[in-house]
Amino acid sequence: MDELIDSRLSGRTVVLAGATSAAGRAAARALHGAGARVIATGRSAEGLQQLADAGTEVFLADATSLDEMTVLAGQIGPVDAVVPLVGGWRGGGGLAGQSDEDFAALLPALEAVRATSRAFDTALRASGAGRFAIVSSTAVARPLAGGANYAAVKAASEAWTRAVAQGYAKSARDSGEQLRTASVVFRAKSLDPEVLAARLLMLWDTDASALNDRVFDLD
Template sequence: MSVTDRTIVLAGATSASGLALARALVEAGARVVATGRSAERLAPLSAVGAEVDTADATSLESMTSLATRLGAVDAVLPLVGGWRGGGGLAGQSDDDLQALLPALEAVRATSRAFDAALRASDAGRFAIVSSTAVARPLAGGANYAAVKAASEAWARAVAQGFAKAARDAGEPLRAASLVFRAKALDPDALVPRVLSLWDVDALELNDQVLALD
């Protein structure tokens, strides 16, 4: 298997990581569809060869519309992120939590919207970027760690859904959902791991939590 000729959706891709992934995937021969809420911020992704779509990665309606338009899809990576924290446990404000929740909302919306397409692919991949804070949460980052932990739980539920669907159909597992964990996200660490997602069978990848060095 190879990333070449795969259709890959980068949802909420206007970060440095999104741009680096789009460039590398296009260079590897993939069709990349990058989403964001700002046409202006999507322009650099278009410049490196990605198809861009002004869409909200946190909206099930928006992502379902995109999934319907695209049809066959081989991978989805929700890249909505951000950090808010500090001030110890007492400093974990409701406003900070609300600012962090879009990361979880994007994981939920994209996985639900593209579930059928990823299961239909001969090598579907759903991958999220989480944080080492899940394994060692600190008081000053409790909101952040909680959102990341919830995102991981959701991604693992997606993995169970893929496995159950394959068992129920009496077919081999072809789709995998996995988690990348990073202390501080470095595009140079993320890119090769994403490119290698098709070097490993879905059975080995599904429900895995992988460290990004």
């Protein structure tokens, strides 16, 4: 009996920016397994090699750099999804423990959201079914003093992503065309890489008009 092949994302191109984490590896495996062309970026050649061994196209590039992401976008052409996965957590110690050093260490997550959304804007719109998705935290809805730096960065990332959504909607409205590109937020209290991967596979199950500017809870 022939092995069942999952090809639901055949023809889709997905960029995972900053994908050398457990979440990036899980997402790459799931997307590749569903037939997508997966392109992953990272700053670690060793980390990227694990992704390359699993069939992912890899590029040594900084997801927080607009210049590097713009160069990559020019090499790839139209893409169907971009998911910045730069993350990490630092905190604790109440409000007094929210150091400038910790805040600076968390900022790359926001910088990656800004850089990738800007660099791939044209490519996502050219797709006809473009999806921009970020991973945020439930801390945005209920920020704690010990995680104020983290919650602030995640809240800013969400605000930027929602602004991207508004831009997509306005462009469609101004041109009198159907909305085909969507920007969404995934929130988790403690991110399960496999849950995120499964949810990314569903990005095209819903029309952009019903998906754009939505916040989804992964827990």
